[in-house]
Amino acid sequence: MATVKVTDASFQNDVLQSDKPVLVDFWADWCGPCKMIAPALEEISDELADQVTIAKMDIMENPGVPGQLGVQGIPFLALYKGGQKVAELTGARPKSALKQWLEGAL
DSSP: OOEEETTTTTTTIIIIIIIEEEEEEOOOOTTHHHHHHHHHHHHHHHTTTTTTTEEEEEETTOOHHHHTTTOOOOOOEEEEETTTTEEESOOOOOOOHHHHHHHOOO
């Protein structure tokens, strides 16, 4: 399953009310490290499709939720379960490290 796009308007429904854990990647088009991890997140999304949904939120198009959450740096990854943030990670990492972190948090 490919990553899904979430917006300020869809965050409540797509992330907080999801039956499955959701990893949100807060990113921007101008962010080099964000672009570096994007292919890894796509692969992880396929590999862990039955366990987690990986969503992407462009902070430039959707400033509301990142502002409310206090996102200071990107890429910023936040894992939500049952409507609550249970883990977060700031900065780019190799795919193996991203997957290990996510699996440990699930």
